[in-house]
Amino acid sequence: MKESVLSVKNLTIQYKDAEEPVIKDLSFELQQGEILCISGKSGAGKSTIVWALLEMLEDYNAVAFGEIGFEGDVLHYQGTDLKKRKWNWRQIALVPQASMSGFNPLFTIGETMMEMLDVYEGKGRKAEKKQRIIELLDMVCLKNKVFDSYPHELSGGMKQRAAIAMAIMFHPKVLVLDEATTGLDLLIQAEVLGTILELKKKEDISILFISHDRELASNFCDRQISIQ
Ligand SMILES: Nc1ncnc2c1ncn2[C@@H]1O[C@H](COP(=O)(O)OP(=O)(O)O)[C@@H](O)[C@H]1O
Numbered sequence: 001m002k003e004s005v006l007s008v009k010n011l012t013i014q015y016k017d018a019e020e021p022v023i024k025d026l027s028f029e030l031q032q033g034e035i036l037c038i039s040g041k042s043g044a045g046k047s048t049i050v051w052a053l054l055e056m057l058e059d060y061n062a063v064a065f066g067e068i069g070f071e072g073d074v075l076h077y078q079g080t081d082l083k084k085r086k087w088n089w090r091q092i093a094l095v096p097q098a099s100m101s102g103f104n105p106l107f108t109i110g111e112t113m114m115e116m117l118d119v120y121e122g123k124g125r126k127a128e129k130k131q132r133i134i135e136l137l138d139m140v141c142l143k144n145k146v147f148d149s150y151p152h153e154l155s156g157g158m159k160q161r162a163a164i165a166m167a168i169m170f171h172p173k174v175l176v177l178d179e180a181t182t183g184l185d186l187l188i189q190a191e192v193l194g195t196i197l198e199l200k201k202k203e204d205i206s207i208l209f210i211s212h213d214r215e216l217a218s219n220f221c222d223r224q225i226s227i228q
């Protein structure tokens with residue numbers, strides 16, 4: 001049997017201003033190397049699950065009950081707010097919903113990625129960092145010249161791939177893609193999905209693919225769970 005990288009047990013999540021929990025008693029496991037899809041219609045709580053996985057519920061005024069296991073460590077949600085993060089977010093990376101429109105138009109893709117490396121690793125070693133960024137772009141099938149491109153010079157699919165390159169910058173164990181292909185036309189969608197499969201071949205990564213599109217999910221993913 002395959003090893004599980006991420007396990008969610010009896011997870012219940014409620015926004016503080018809501019009468020009912022949005023997620024009720026949800027359990028699932030993400031296994032090593034698989035693409036697991038969480039599907040469900042808009043408003044079902046898919047992104048809310050992502051906030052719980054990334055320990056960001058406080059920012060959204062929500063509380064949770066249940067357990068999330070990662071790397072042999074267990075996070076217990078007991079309704080209370082978490083004051084301190086348990087995990088290094090670099091291990092569980094997110095490509096957020098609508099991330100492709102989130103690039104700062106004033107900076108090139110290379111500058112944006114360089115800034116992120118500078119923040120986490122300190123300034124300096126520019127040439128080495130540039131090389132790493134080029135390799136990341138290559139990993140998502142983007143040409144070197146994208147390093148010097150501004151967001152408006154890229155297609156939606158290319159921007160989405162750049163967002164994926166940013167997310168995998170620190171070689172996460174788990175990559176969470178929230179509506180990664182929503183809003184892209186079918187051809188570009190297929191391209192981005194192809195890129196994700198290529199990436200999985202190159203990196204030892206497990207993927208949680210979140211989508212409202214059940215048909216896409218069943219075609220693309222190894223396994224699918226649906227929420228209401
Ligand atoms: N910050 C918030 N406060 C209160 N309710 C919220 C908040 N964010 C989302 N919700 C509600 O929680 C439900 C699930 O939202 P979401 O997780 O974004 O769904 P999905 O990603 O499946 O479309 C929706 O009904 C939404 O209105």
Ligand SMILES: [Mg+2]
Pocket residue numbers: 046047048097178179
């Ligand atoms: Mg969502």
